[in-house]
Amino acid sequence: MSRASTIEFAIISGLNCSDNGADFYFDTDQPNRIIAEYFSGNSPVTKARLAEAFKAKVWGDYQEDAYKFGILYYMHEFFMSAEPTTTTIDRLDFDLVETDIFMDYPWGWKTFNELAKSINNKIKPTRQYYRIQGFPLPMQVLFYECCSYVDDKIVIKVSSHIPRIINWVTKNDHPRFDYFMKQSLKMQIIRLSSEILNQ
Structure with missing residues (x-):
């Protein structure tokens, strides 16, 4: 586990990620x-x-x-x-x-380790869901922070503070996998269309 990844986890979660x-x-x-x-x-x-x-x-x-x-x-x-x-x-x-x-x-260190162990070698393309242990919400927030487009039917950004986890409010507590896939495909089509038009 890199030092940078634990720092990112701490910035998002607000938890103590020191290794003591x-x-x-x-x-x-x-x-x-x-x-x-x-x-x-x-x-x-x-x-x-x-x-x-x-x-x-x-x-x-x-x-x-x-x-x-x-x-x-x-x-x-x-x-x-x-x-x-x-x-x-x-x-x-x-x-x-x-x-x-x-x-x-350092609960952040403990939960980050559990999260890292949980996703290591588990995510396979044939599965449609994963049981992730540790504290997966910061990973979800990291996805929101890095994604160029997030559907506001799922989550909206309400502020820009640290910890980052307090900046997002969910609109749908249980979005379905197929909904995420459709939204992802829709955004890929929009991006490709834009690239074609701008050539």
Whole structure:
């Protein structure tokens, strides 16, 4: 992974993309309170189990834990997108939230690595969709930023700030693949026609 690509990811996402993740070390011989209290048994905490616990409000009246569950749920539902039933949440993530230093952690580095691993050798021309892990929204925004034409039925640019991710507002949350293909073909025809006329 190049330094330039992580800088671009940081500019778009606004996340900390420094590579000092190894500086965050916790004694894993000691139990994590959140895991011990809310996730009984020895089975790993999957994304699905975390979502169930969050939706059930397992913390009861304990508002401090509600806050911690909210952070974990938000990070894994939005930033660390992955298949819910098989994806295990790292013990480190629970330790970061439990000790209140999660804001200092380089989440951008982690999500960028997950995104890079996910798309490596996966994108094949025969497929019509891909399950991308990590934080794919910045890649989508990069596409919008670099594309000469973006259909305003899908997304519109509302500002020009950093992080770039806040500059775009989606109009259609679930555009279909065939719609993208038609729009792409339409733009290629317009471009070719323009080139022919200008010869």
